[in-house]
Amino acid sequence: MSSADCLFCKIVAGELPAEIIYESESVIAFRDINAKAPTHALIIPRQHIATINDIGEGDEATVGHLYMAAKAIAAEEGLADDGYRVVMNCNEAAGQTVFHIHLHLLGGRTMGWPPWPPG
Ligand code: 5GP
Numbered sequence: 412m413s414s415a416d417c418l419f420c421k422i423v424a425g426e427l428p429a430e431i432i433y434e435s436e437s438v439i440a441f442r443d444i445n446a447k448a449p450t451h452a453l454i455i456p457r458q459h460i461a462t463i464n465d466i467g468e469g470d471e472a473t474v475g476h477l478y479m480a481a482k483a484i485a486a487e488e489g490l491a492d493d494g495y496r497v498v499m500n501c502n503e504a505a506g507q508t509v510f511h512i513h514l515h516l517l518g519g520r521t522m523g524w525p526p527w528p529p530g
């Protein structure tokens with residue numbers, strides 16, 4: 412299933428360019444166009460799922476594969492030992508702007524916690 416006007420479905424279909432760094436049967440990953448860390452990859456299912464709220468029965472393996480990809484990319488980029496962050500935003504209050512689920516993989520710098528400014 413895909414959504415005709417979805418940016419990330421277009422990247423999956425090869426209709427929009429992206430720097431793809433990982434591909435498997437169910438998942439692809441590419442570099443974020445507006446990187447917030449030396450490594451900032453977006454890991455997405457080939458299947459269109461709009462938000463975490465839309466993950467359904469039967470999608471468990473696909474969602475698990477997002478994490479397997481994160482682990483593989485982190486190792487490939489030399490981040491495994493120092494550490495990295497994997498995060499998925501859900502809906503506007505969390506900052507989701509592209510409505511095709513994606514794991515952000517961020518690494519190569521120290522990150523604060525919690526991930527919002529004080530106040
Ligand atoms: P969100 O805010 O939904 O959690 O994350 C969306 C991410 O997609 C942002 O970090 C943004 O920089 C990235 N992004 C938006 N449009 C494009 C694009 O056309 N290509 C790539 N590679 N990344 C994009």
Ligand code: ZN
Pocket residue numbers: 413414417418419420421458459460510511
């Ligand atoms: Zn999509």
